[in-house]
Amino acid sequence: MAGRLFTAATFLLSVLGVAAAPVVVEGDFFIGVPISNPDITNAIPHKYIVVYNNTFSDDIVQSNIAKVKSSIAKRNIGKRSPMTGKLLSTDVNAIKIGAWRAMSLEADDRMINEIFAADEVSYIEQDAWVKVNAKLIQNTATTGLARISHAATGGKGYLFDSSAGEGITAYIVDTGIKVTHSEFEGRATFAANFVNDVDDDENGHGSHVAGTVGGKTFGVAKNVKLVGVKVLDADGAGSNSGVIAGMNFVARNATAGGLAGKAVMNMSLGGSASRAVNAAINAISTAGVVPVVAAGNENQDTANTSPGSAAAAITVGAIDQRNDARASFSNFGPLVDIFAPGVNVLSVGITSDTATEVLSGTSMASPHVAGLAAYLMSKESITDVTAVADRIKALATATGARVSNNVAGTTSLIANNGERA
Numbered sequence: 001m002a003g004r005l006f007t008a009a010t011f012l013l014s015v016l017g018v019a020a021a022p023v024v025v026e027g028d029f030f031i032g033v034p035i036s037n038p039d040i041t042n043a044i045p046h047k048y049i050v051v052y053n054n055t056f057s058d059d060i061v062q063s064n065i066a067k068v069k070s071s072i073a074k075r076n077i078g079k080r081s082p083m084t085g086k087l088l089s090t091d092v093n094a095i096k097i098g099a100w101r102a103m104s105l106e107a108d109d110r111m112i113n114e115i116f117a118a119d120e121v122s123y124i125e126q127d128a129w130v131k132v133n134a135k136l137i138q139n140t141a142t143t144g145l146a147r148i149s150h151a152a153t154g155g156k157g158y159l160f161d162s163s164a165g166e167g168i169t170a171y172i173v174d175t176g177i178k179v180t181h182s183e184f185e186g187r188a189t190f191a192a193n194f195v196n197d198v199d200d201d202e203n204g205h206g207s208h209v210a211g212t213v214g215g216k217t218f219g220v221a222k223n224v225k226l227v228g229v230k231v232l233d234a235d236g237a238g239s240n241s242g243v244i245a246g247m248n249f250v251a252r253n254a255t256a257g258g259l260a261g262k263a264v265m266n267m268s269l270g271g272s273a274s275r276a277v278n279a280a281i282n283a284i285s286t287a288g289v290v291p292v293v294a295a296g297n298e299n300q301d302t303a304n305t306s307p308g309s310a311a312a313a314i315t316v317g318a319i320d321q322r323n324d325a326r327a328s329f330s331n332f333g334p335l336v337d338i339f340a341p342g343v344n345v346l347s348v349g350i351t352s353d354t355a356t357e358v359l360s361g362t363s364m365a366s367p368h369v370a371g372l373a374a375y376l377m378s379k380e381s382i383t384d385v386t387a388v389a390d391r392i393k394a395l396a397t398a399t400g401a402r403v404s405n406n407v408a409g410t411t412s413l414i415a416n417n418g419e420r421a
Helices: 008-015 058-075 109-116 205-214 240-256 275-286 362-380 385-399
Strands: 043-052 092-097 100-106 121-132 136-138 169-174 188-193 225-230 237-239 263-267 269-272 289-294 314-320 338-341 345-348 356-360
Touching (some): 043 058, 043 275, 058 109, 092 275, 109 121, 121 275, 188 240, 237 240, 289 385, 314 362, 314 385, 338 362
Parallel strands (some): 169 225, 188 225, 263 289, 289 314
Antiparallel strands (some): 092 100, 121 269
16 A cells, blocks of 8 residues: 555645645544545535445445445544535445445544555545536537548538437436437436436436437437436536446446447546546446447646546537637547537527527437447447457548547548448
8 A cells, every 4th residue: 555645635736836744633634645646626515425345245245345435434424524514415325237346425634544544445535526517509500420421521411321329328427318309209317327317307407418429310229229327417517426326327237248359338527637537447448338438628638637537538629610620629639539520510409398408518429339339239240349349440540531620649530430422
């Protein structure tokens, strides 16, 4: 565990730009906590993600989690965070995605130090806020479907095979899905909620994304089954721990349903770089679910973000489909795998069961590729996660189309379904 220890005092002072000296204060708070991400600026006070070493058995890990649950149930009763004044939760959420094990919880500094002392714990990460990666709203727009089914800009209509994602399930990890919308034709379900008690899309972002993946008019894969996993609230905000809980559900649901090699997951959200989020993405891939994520809208290297920096993810940047230029907001860098339409994208709205909305962002680019993954998995019977990513890149390479106004060291590939008139 040497070299992993960072104190809460160091973290707090670094945010203020002040050099920190070692600080130990009596009591439960501010004695220093061993977090692996002390430089984040969007931290959630006293909320943590604990990740276990993969060298310990499930029985040993489960025993540790049970011990922590017992302690938290007693020690957090009536205890408030000195930063927020809110009562600390007594909930401990266990996570298992394949061989990757973790838990999330709220705790005081002393408890976190006790947890960290266990040999089976690999690292502890401060939980952090995440948000949707939608950027702009316009009143009128055209769909990006024509762009991904033609080799060059200016193509008319959407060319696609009638299989259109048949037999594939797309998990939309987002703000939820308005399942009654006519675009979904009964193919959409609301499956899980890890952010609040409202089992509906209060924001609209998730429904818009789902429409691009699999809507009857706006969707790339028009026959795909859509499953809503809510991890973001009405403001399009959530936490890394909530996102990981959503991925845990996806892995369990896909495994139980025999969907390994028959499922994709879209996450059009992001925050600062998170080792735990990236590890969960990698575990999802190992479980046979194709993870497709937005690169982010900060016009920066996506290496600074998660899940955009996850090695196993298909990370998608945004282009303006009218001219193939990289969208001014789109993140870039060597971890971006492909670009797709992300400017003025028309899809599902939530004000009625026939409503539409226009959004821009890498949030809108990512579901084009998630839909494309489902489309190719169905049409070409591809079941290997890596093979799906390779096929998407091969089809993009074959068109000869390339992103303009790009940043050096970033791929110039533009997503395409390979269909020709």
